[in-house]
Amino acid sequence: MADVTMTVWRGDPSGGAFTDYVMPAVEGEVVLDVLHRIQAGPAPDLACRWNCKAGKCGSCSAEINGRPALMCMTRVDELPVGEPIVVAPMRTFPIIRDLVTDVSFNYTMARQVPPLAPRAPDAPDGTYRMMQIDVERGQEFRKCIECFMCQDVCHVIRDHEENKTQYAGPRMFIRFMELESHPLDTNDRRELLRQKMGLGMCNITKCCTEVCPEHIKITDNAIIPLKERVVDSAYDPVAWLGRKILRRTKRSAAEADADAPAKTHPTSADGPTPTPTAGIAASS
Amino acid sequence: MPDYESHDFDVIVIGAGGAGLRAAIEAQERGLRTALVCKSLLGKAHTVMAEGGAAAAMGNVWPEDNWKVHFRDTMRGGKMLNNWRMAQLHAQEAPDRIYELERWGALFDRTADGRILQRDFGGHRYARLAHVGDRTGLELIRTLQQRAVAVGIEVFMECKVLRLLKDSEGRVSAAVGYWRPSGEFVIFTAKAFVLATGSIGKSWQYTSNSWESTGDGHAMAAWAGADMIDMEFVQFHPTGMVWPLSVRGILVTEGVRGDGGVLRNSEGKRFMFDYIPPMFAAETADTEEEGDRWYDDHTNNRRPPELLPRDEVARSINSEVKGGRGSPHGGVFLDIASRRSAEYIRRRLPSMYHQFKELAGVDITAVPMEVGPTCHYAMGGIRVEADTEASTVPGLFAAGECSGGMHGANRLGGNSLSDLLVFGRRAGIAASDFAEGRTGAPAVADGEIAAVFAEATAPLERSDGESPYDIQRDLQETMQRLVGIIRTESELTEALVELDKLEERCKVLSVSGPRTYNPGWNLATDLPAMLTVSRLTTKGAIVRRESRGGHTRDDYPLPDPELGTVNLVQRVTTDGQYTLDPEPLPQMPAELRTLFEEDAH
Numbered sequence: 001m002a003d004v005t006m007t008v009w010r011g012d013p014s015g016g017a018f019t020d021y022v023m024p025a026v027e028g029e030v031v032l033d034v035l036h037r038i039q040a041g042p043a044p045d046l047a048c049r050w051n052c053k054a055g056k057c058g059s060c061s062a063e064i065n066g067r068p069a070l071m072c073m074t075r076v077d078e079l080p081v082g083e084p085i086v087v088a089p090m091r092t093f094p095i096i097r098d099l100v101t102d103v104s105f106n107y108t109m110a111r112q113v114p115p116l117a118p119r120a121p122d123a124p125d126g127t128y129r130m131m132q133i134d135v136e137r138g139q140e141f142r143k144c145i146e147c148f149m150c151q152d153v154c155h156v157i158r159d160h161e162e163n164k165t166q167y168a169g170p171r172m173f174i175r176f177m178e179l180e181s182h183p184l185d186t187n188d189r190r191e192l193l194r195q196k197m198g199l200g201m202c203n204i205t206k207c208c209t210e211v212c213p214e215h216i217k218i219t220d221n222a223i224i225p226l227k228e229r230v231v232d233s234a235y236d237p238v239a240w241l242g243r244k245i246l247r248r249t250k251r252s253a254a255e256a257d258a259d260a261p262a263k264t265h266p267t268s269a270d271g272p273t274p275t276p277t278a279g280i281a282a283s284s
Numbered sequence: 285m286p287d288y289e290s291h292d293f294d295v296i297v298i299g300a301g302g303a304g305l306r307a308a309i310e311a312q313e314r315g316l317r318t319a320l321v322c323k324s325l326l327g328k329a330h331t332v333m334a335e336g337g338a339a340a341a342m343g344n345v346w347p348e349d350n351w352k353v354h355f356r357d358t359m360r361g362g363k364m365l366n367n368w369r370m371a372q373l374h375a376q377e378a379p380d381r382i383y384e385l386e387r388w389g390a391l392f393d394r395t396a397d398g399r400i401l402q403r404d405f406g407g408h409r410y411a412r413l414a415h416v417g418d419r420t421g422l423e424l425i426r427t428l429q430q431r432a433v434a435v436g437i438e439v440f441m442e443c444k445v446l447r448l449l450k451d452s453e454g455r456v457s458a459a460v461g462y463w464r465p466s467g468e469f470v471i472f473t474a475k476a477f478v479l480a481t482g483s484i485g486k487s488w489q490y491t492s493n494s495w496e497s498t499g500d501g502h503a504m505a506a507w508a509g510a511d512m513i514d515m516e517f518v519q520f521h522p523t524g525m526v527w528p529l530s531v532r533g534i535l536v537t538e539g540v541r542g543d544g545g546v547l548r549n550s551e552g553k554r555f556m557f558d559y560i561p562p563m564f565a566a567e568t569a570d571t572e573e574e575g576d577r578w579y580d581d582h583t584n585n586r587r588p589p590e591l592l593p594r595d596e597v598a599r600s601i602n603s604e605v606k607g608g609r610g611s612p613h614g615g616v617f618l619d620i621a622s623r624r625s626a627e628y629i630r631r632r633l634p635s636m637y638h639q640f641k642e643l644a645g646v647d648i649t650a651v652p653m654e655v656g657p658t659c660h661y662a663m664g665g666i667r668v669e670a671d672t673e674a675s676t677v678p679g680l681f682a683a684g685e686c687s688g689g690m691h692g693a694n695r696l697g698g699n700s701l702s703d704l705l706v707f708g709r710r711a712g713i714a715a716s717d718f719a720e721g722r723t724g725a726p727a728v729a730d731g732e733i734a735a736v737f738a739e740a741t742a743p744l745e746r747s748d749g750e751s752p753y754d755i756q757r758d759l760q761e762t763m764q765r766l767v768g769i770i771r772t773e774s775e776l777t778e779a780l781v782e783l784d785k786l787e788e789r790c791k792v793l794s795v796s797g798p799r800t801y802n803p804g805w806n807l808a809t810d811l812p813a814m815l816t817v818s819r820l821t822t823k824g825a826i827v828r829r830e831s832r833g834g835h836t837r838d839d840y841p842l843p844d845p846e847l848g849t850v851n852l853v854q855r856v857t858t859d860g861q862y863t864l865d866p867e868p869l870p871q872m873p874a875e876l877r878t879l880f881e882e883d884a885h
């Protein structure tokens with residue numbers, strides 16, 4: 001078989017450049033396999049993330065030939081033959097090194113989501129009854145593997161670092177929608193979404209849906225319905241209540257907001273980890 | 285000494301898979317200052333990859349099911365070598381742990397009347413696995429991750445712990461490690477430590493495990509003087525992918541067989557009917573017709589032999605391939621396409637469908653898969669006290685895959701996820717109690733800290749040495765070839781010689797590049813643990829001169845009743861020597877023993 005040329009971005013927060021690696025082609029390989037062979041050969045310090053190598057953990061996101069993709073699920077033989085394969089880090093997040101970026105923004109945003117507040121159990125033994133059809137809506141969103149590629153392509157933050165403090169992004173919008181459609185939940189997060197999570201900044205370009213490796217219909221099934229519900233909250237709280245069919249008790253937006261872990265636990269208000277990567281984020 | 289950052293907590297949990305998350309949640313909810321440390325990003329631990337489900341005798345599908353049946357299945361699956369008390373606690377508490385996940389937001393698949401649906405798996409008499417399609421691990425880890433965030437646990441991610449250090453009284457007092465992003469050193473002091481570092485599979489060539497499964501927790505506990513048990517028992521899962529070569533070892537869930545898939549050889553024969561062992565003959569179908577009827581009627585039919593415990597199935601596949609009846613790429617065929625509708629397969633096994641389609645170009649709704657055994661799970665590990673998960677070293681607890689005892693000689697599918705929850709919680713409780721009772725601030729000697737730093741940075745200071753990748757590759761080849769699924773004394777002894785050589789090579793390897801996110805350097809720091817667990821596995825395998833569960837000896841093909849009464853307990857002494865002693869199994873009380881008396885069902 002012919003050789004494959006992989007053009008990999010290498011560098012750190014101070015800058016970097018693309019480097020070509022020419023490797024013998026091996027049948028059936030994915031982009032991540034070739035990177036592993038580069039590590040075991042010419043560049044042992046080439047940084048990239050991975051865990052499952054089967055599209056299940058969302059660690060190995062990168063931009064392959066300019067498009068966000070999981071490196072472990074992109075077969076070399078599906079890319080144009082004879083052309084170099086260009087592998088770059090996700091652009092929206094600060095560089096740590098080579099293909100590894102600082103994705104702590106996503107973890108910080110996750111901390112702002114008020115958690116599930118379950119209704120009272122249905123059965124005397126403390127268990128619940130939920131129908132398959134009712135859990136399926138939430139299950140669609142819970143397929144998310146947190147690859148953060150939808151965050152990467154979203155133009156609201158892709159070239160606008162300043163928006164990151166006030167924008168949850170598509171990954172977190174589906175988390176909100178998951179909770180919103182969760183058969184057990186009683187929290188109302190609509191005001192929070194409108195005022196602090198930047199739902200209004202999304203203008204439904206659908207780029208996020210296009211890159212989602214789990215094929216979650218982020219815009220149609222989460223963002224658009226959320227936008228409708230948030231509008232409802234301003235005009236017609238009764239309509240919203242009606243939609244939350246199985247709910248028995250309901251809590252106010254202020255109560256739900258007060259549940260947000262970032263508030264109840266001030267030690268973690270700066271995000272999940274006091275890692276040095278946070279420092280890099282600030283300096284780049 | 286190089287600069288380092290330090291943090292002090294009441295409880296430090298090392299590992300953020302299911303076991304570590306559950307332990308940390310418990311400690312934090314009890315009001316202790318708790319932190320989680322993990323090598324990857326939060327939510328990416330090995331647990332995320334689990335597919336089939338979590339076993340718990342909730343009796344939602346088969347009301348006949350209860351903890352006693354689950355307990356019995358677990359012990360028999362483990363060839364009676366399990367710590368009976370752990371198996372009992374596990375069977376009794378698993379349902380509560382599953383319902384708790386539901387309260388925290390997990391959305392399991394449902395029965396028609398709205399309860400949690402349960403699926404069939406090998407070795408479980410009733411459909412028992414709570415699941416979400418074939419992505420149960422993702423549901424479990426995400427639920428626990430979100431709960432951990434909600435209760436405000438501090439998480440130190442992409443931070444690797446190298447060593448545990450003790451105070452002058454022998455209590456574990458500090459964990460020394462480094463940040464992978466910056467390469468800077470960090471020290472965590474605490475009153476109690478929980479190890480939840482997962483598996484050891486990365487020391488084998490073909491494995492379902494991720495890069496993290498280098499046995500760090502196993503090794504760190506052993507280096508700290510903890511007893512290790514059952515290290516010879518490594519589970520080779522019968523169905524890993526075999527082609528393309530680059531994906532060889534990636535798991536194909538047992539759920540495929542639980543949902544109706546069957547194994548065939550190159551002649552199209554369902555060969556498992558030829559391999560039914562006497563211990564399971566009474567409860568295994570001996571005709572295809574009966575096996576097929578069982579899916580709808582468990583009461584009047586016996587289970588198909590494809591659902592025998594994993595060790596049996598893996599060995600059978602191995603002998604079919606050896607006998608020249610394998611598939612083109614050296615496996616056998618796993619066929620669900622001819623047995624279930626395409627719609628059913630896509631709904632029940634979406635990620636398997638996806639995985640084969642994308643990685644192998646195979647449509648599993650149309651043609652059979654090619655599968656073969658892959659290194660999957662470590663039954664052995666840190667010896668713990670059944671009720672508290674306390675190791676034999678004060679201040680050190682262990683839960684999940686890095687602990688030993690619960691699964692005996694062979695683990696049943698689905699029993700790991702529930703194990704993580706049951707014993708993760710128990711470890712969290714006991715570590716909290718220990719921390720509350722501990723007096724004096726944890727203190728360790730500066731000299732010991734400096735020694736850990738020096739050992740870690742040595743490869744960066746050398747040049748012109750071998751690459752850590754070469755040593756890893758040779759280690760994996762050695763373990764695959766000599767300490768694999770079928771073992772013999774001569775090969776095991778040869779493996780020890782090879783391991784000595786690899787250890788010498790490790791002393792002179794070198795890595796280039798900076799310390800910031802340097803995978804070559806990271807691997808160099810993994811190798812000592814990989815070598816230690818490989819040695820423990822090999823040494824145990826030599827002494828266990830019998831075949832039992834996950835340990836098969838070509839030269840001793842039968843179980844030895846004497847060896848069936850002991851655990852092999854190994855220790856690493858302070859000067860690096862390995863010792864091994866057989867110790868009698870804990871004795872099961874009479875009322876539980878009666879469960880095994882009428883063995884024909």
Ligand SMILES: Cc1cc2nc3c(=O)[nH]c(=O)nc-3n(C[C@H](O)[C@H](O)[C@H](O)COP(=O)(O)OP(=O)(O)OC[C@H]3O[C@@H](n4cnc5c(N)ncnc54)[C@H](O)[C@@H]3O)c2cc1C
Pocket residue numbers: 298299300301302303304321322323324329330331332333334335336337338339420421443444445446480481482483492493494496500501535661683684685686697698699700701702704
């Ligand atoms: C593909 C696959 C499918 C499976 N399917 C099932 C199933 O359906 N049902 C079932 O019951 N079981 C299943 N298993 C087994 C089960 O998933 C594992 O046994 C279980 O997830 C192990 O969990 P754990 O919490 O012990 O460790 P892991 O989830 O492996 O987590 C280990 C953690 O420790 C951290 N760590 C390790 N070393 C260090 C260190 N030195 N410093 C800091 N942190 C460290 C890692 O970063 C990670 O966070 C499956 C396994 C695989 C591979």
Ligand code: SF4
Pocket residue numbers: 153154155156169170201202203204205206207208209219223
């Ligand atoms: S649809 Fe909205 S969230 Fe998705 S990429 Fe476009 S702007 Fe971003």
Ligand code: SF4
Pocket residue numbers: 058143144145146147148149150151170171174208211212213214215216218
């Ligand atoms: S929604 Fe899809 S694209 Fe976004 S993080 Fe989740 S899996 Fe990735």
Ligand code: FES
Pocket residue numbers: 049050051052053054055056057058059060061070071072073
């Ligand atoms: S390595 Fe897990 S998604 Fe690619």
